[in-house]
Amino acid sequence: MRFIGHGTAPVHSPNMPGTPRVSVLFGGDGDEPADVGMVIVEVPPGAGMPPHRHHGSDVILVPIRGAVRVTKDEDGVDVRVGDALLIDKDEAVGLTNTGDEVAELIVAAGPPAFVTTVSRWPLAEVAAEPVTPR
Numbered sequence: 001m002r003f004i005g006h007g008t009a010p011v012h013s014p015n016m017p018g019t020p021r022v023s024v025l026f027g028g029d030g031d032e033p034a035d036v037g038m039v040i041v042e043v044p045p046g047a048g049m050p051p052h053r054h055h056g057s058d059v060i061l062v063p064i065r066g067a068v069r070v071t072k073d074e075d076g077v078d079v080r081v082g083d084a085l086l087i088d089k090d091e092a093v094g095l096t097n098t099g100d101e102v103a104e105l106i107v108a109a110g111p112p113a114f115v116t117t118v119s120r121w122p123l124a125e126v127a128a129e130p131v132t133p134r
Contacts, residue, residue: 002026009040013124018047021124027112028119037112043068043103048096054089057114059107061085066103069096 009023020043027037037057048068061070067080070087071094078098079085087093097103109115 010119011124012118012121015122015125018044020044020047020049022118022121024115024119027109027115029116034112036108036110037115038106038108039115039118040064041105041107043095043097043105045097045100045102049094051092051094053092054087054109054114055117056089057109057111058089059087059109059114061087062106062108064104064106066097066099066101068103068105069098070094071096 004025009025010028011021011023013019013021020041022042023040025038025040027034027039043066051071061068061079062084063079063081065081067078069076069078070085072091077085107114
């Protein structure tokens, strides 16, 4: 059993304007034997990520605050609190927070290759509103 205390997960970000911040909960250490990883992604209003793949991981995205629009090619879906979205490892998707509040997403990834990649991003600079597990 492993426990991550509220607000204690390392937060990573490209540290560029309009980019998400990611709290790495599980799966960020390449030595972990887990088959799944988990992060919390904070996406500021108007921010997002261009089309990308998840480094060999299937991911499940579940908003816990706000909403995001996820696009694949010309198709898109709005994902809100109470929804869940499965993205296959070979799918390239983009994500945008089209709302006026910060969106927080729980993202589970299996295998955790995606989380391992995110954990290599720089540690995030201090922000006014930290990303914290709820």
